[in-house]
Amino acid sequence: MEVREKPAIKNRPDEWMIEQGMAGHKLPILNQTGKETVPLYPPQPDKIVQDKEAIRAVGNRKKLFAREREGWVGYVEWENYPEKKAKAHKILTSQTFPPCPDYQWGPIPGTNPVLPGDDFKAWHTAIGGELTTVADDSWKTVLKEKHPEMLHLLQFPYNGEPPKRLTTSKVITPNSLHFVRNHGGIPLIDKDKFELKLDGLVKNPKKYTLDDLMDESKFPRMEKTITMQCSGTRRIEQISLYAGQGDEVPQAPWAEGAIGTARYVGISLKKVIKDCGGLINGAKHLELYGVETYVKDLDVGNYVVSVPWSKVKANEVILAWEMNGEPLPKIHGYPLRVVVMGYIGARSVKWLYRIKAIENPSVAPVQAREYLYFNQQVGKYNLRPIDGIQIQEMPVSSAIMSPWSKQTIFHNGKIHCKGWAYSGGGRWPERVELSADGGFNWYAVPEEQLSKKGKWTWRTWEIDLPCDVEGWIEIVCRCWDNSLNTQPLNVRAAWNWGLHVTSSAHRIRVYSVNKTRELTKKRIAAFEKSGIPLAPLTRYDAVPGGLTDQELDEYWKAYPRDVDE
Numbered sequence: 001m002e003v004r005e006k007p008a009i010k011n012r013p014d015e016w017m018i019e020q021g022m023a024g025h026k027l028p029i030l031n032q033t034g035k036e037t038v039p040l041y042p043p044q045p046d047k048i049v050q051d052k053e054a055i056r057a058v059g060n061r062k063k064l065f066a067r068e069r070e071g072w073v074g075y076v077e078w079e080n081y082p083e084k085k086a087k088a089h090k091i092l093t094s095q096t097f098p099p100c101p102d103y104q105w106g107p108i109p110g111t112n113p114v115l116p117g118d119d120f121k122a123w124h125t126a127i128g129g130e131l132t133t134v135a136d137d138s139w140k141t142v143l144k145e146k147h148p149e150m151l152h153l154l155q156f157p158y159n160g161e162p163p164k165r166l167t168t169s170k171v172i173t174p175n176s177l178h179f180v181r182n183h184g185g186i187p188l189i190d191k192d193k194f195e196l197k198l199d200g201l202v203k204n205p206k207k208y209t210l211d212d213l214m215d216e217s218k219f220p221r222m223e224k225t226i227t228m229q230c231s232g233t234r235r236i237e238q239i240s241l242y243a244g245q246g247d248e249v250p251q252a253p254w255a256e257g258a259i260g261t262a263r264y265v266g267i268s269l270k271k272v273i274k275d276c277g278g279l280i281n282g283a284k285h286l287e288l289y290g291v292e293t294y295v296k297d298l299d300v301g302n303y304v305v306s307v308p309w310s311k312v313k314a315n316e317v318i319l320a321w322e323m324n325g326e327p328l329p330k331i332h333g334y335p336l337r338v339v340v341m342g343y344i345g346a347r348s349v350k351w352l353y354r355i356k357a358i359e360n361p362s363v364a365p366v367q368a369r370e371y372l373y374f375n376q377q378v379g380k381y382n383l384r385p386i387d388g389i390q391i392q393e394m395p396v397s398s399a400i401m402s403p404w405s406k407q408t409i410f411h412n413g414k415i416h417c418k419g420w421a422y423s424g425g426g427r428w429p430e431r432v433e434l435s436a437d438g439g440f441n442w443y444a445v446p447e448e449q450l451s452k453k454g455k456w457t458w459r460t461w462e463i464d465l466p467c468d469v470e471g472w473i474e475i476v477c478r479c480w481d482n483s484l485n486t487q488p489l490n491v492r493a494a495w496n497w498g499l500h501v502t503s504s505a506h507r508i509r510v511y512s513v514n515k516t517r518e519l520t521k522k523r524i525a526a527f528e529k530s531g532i533p534l535a536p537l538t539r540y541d542a543v544p545g546g547l548t549d550q551e552l553d554e555y556w557k558a559y560p561r562d563v564d565e
């Protein structure tokens with residue numbers, strides 16, 4: 001065949017996919033602010049650059065970023081040393097790193113870990129010193145402490161949730177199955193070398209060993225069953241609808257498992273503040289410091305958030321060292337963590353080493369620049385951190401853990417469903433309702449099919465949901481809490497750029513096959529008789545047992561297709 005000239009076309013092989021909105025990250029922005037529409041293309045993969053001279057000028061990283069305390073592996077102190085922070089920042093900004101693959105437009109990799117977290121790994125090794133081995137150590141701890149069936153959404157910083165069938169199989173989540181949400185490494189702290197510092201606007205700043213805190217003559221024990229929920233729970237539903245803020249760590253693509261319930265033992269933070277002589281000079285917030293290093297916008301710090309004194313005063317903030325009858329697992333904050341009842345998980349600081357009394361909420365990035373609930377019209381090109389509500393109490397929410405979306409269900413008129421319901425701020429699920437018709441008619445879960453009520457805990461539930469329908473249905477779940485708050489009915493109603501707090505009614509689409517119907521029963525029997533597999537729904541098979549030509553002919557005789565006049 002004659003070889004022709006290469007045709008002058010601009011299509012790329014993935015043109016159709018791109019045109020159909022399946023690869024949004026490859027699309028140019030259309031700039032229509034001038035006379036002509038101008039496409040603004042995404043950059044070609046950037047060349048990795050490194051200003052070696054600038055990095056060398058920062059100094060000896062091993063010395064600069066050394067372990068702060070003996071017996072505290074992975075601990076670099078940043079908050080006390082602004083010059084050190086500046087040096088780490090200099091290192092991170094004197095080079096570029098390979099961009100992380102886009103995961104919001106999919107397909108999300110079919111691997112476990114789902115995402116590797118290459119940027120955070122690279123930042124840690126670039127800073128070096130004590131942080132050099134943090135990513136490897138973290139993964140080793142995951143493999144030691146977590147259940148082999150955990151779904152590792154992000155390898156480093158480690159973010160993982162249990163699979164659906166294990167999320168609600170017990171009312172108290174076994175430690176190995178409790179979800180984990182980290183912003184950095186997992187420090188390995190020797191409890192005999194441990195010390196908690198209390199300073200800032202308290203009358204008598206003090207330091208405590210673990211034994212001091214465990215001294216029952218000073219601090220009465222508290223034991224509480226508490227559900228912890230990440231504000232990222234069910235984020236995947238928001239992502240699937242519209243892409244939002246894109247970095248991997250703040251934005252792990254959680255499903256319904258970023259919630260867990262445990263029995264914690266510890267003491268009330270209020271008593272410790274009192275032991276320091278109480279707050280002074282208008283202190284109204286307590287800043288809580290976690291040991292590990294967190295990189296935010298190439299700035300380096302420790303994990304810091306704050307809680308208001310009013311919450312502490314109500315004895316709703318625990319310093320805990322025991323989780324479900326065991327010392328805290330390393331991955332959950334050993335030896336000491338905060339547990340804030342009814343607030344988003346982010347305030348429950350793990351590897352706690354310092355509490356500082358301050359006047360206003362912390363300006364540290366996790367408190368002031370993340371976990372913000374923006375208005376829908378706030379996004380990448382206009383946002384300011386003050387445009388978001390700082391998320392504290394979680395709203396009422398719920399989820400269906402079984403069946404799964406897109407599943408086909410053979411049933412006899414009732415579909416068995418299971419799930420959880422939770423409300424923050426000390427409210428609790430009072431009623432859970434399911435709909436098999438997209439949210440028009442609702443059935444309440446019978447009280448005896450809901451787990452026990454608790455002020456700070458979720459309730460798990462099961463229901464046989466009546467369903468007469470054949471074909472695709474949408475099962476919806478919503479909860480009413482004891483204040484009669486309920487959930488918005490669709491994701492869009494509460495969609496936000498930060499992709500937080502997906503608290504809308506949980507919807508799944510399943511294909512209902514109702515075997516109480518004679519026709520269905522017969523046809524399935526025909527599949528079985530001929531040994532034709534029933535799954536998957538979309539597989540085409542030549543199934544015998546339809547009408548014969550003669551039967552068709554007789555039918556059209558009795559019920560003519562057309563009218564004569």
Ligand SMILES: Nc1nc2c(c(=O)[nH]1)N[C@H]1C(S)=C(S)[C@@H](COP(=O)(O)O)O[C@H]1N2
Nearest residue numbers: 179180181182183230290345346348349350
């Ligand atoms: N030091 C520290 N504390 C932390 C975090 C963290 O990354 N570092 N993550 C927070 C977030 S966002 C959540 S949801 C909870 C999760 O607690 P878990 O990992 O024990 O389930 O811990 C919080 N405490």
Ligand SMILES: [Mo]
Nearest residue numbers: 230231345346
């Ligand atoms: Mo979280």
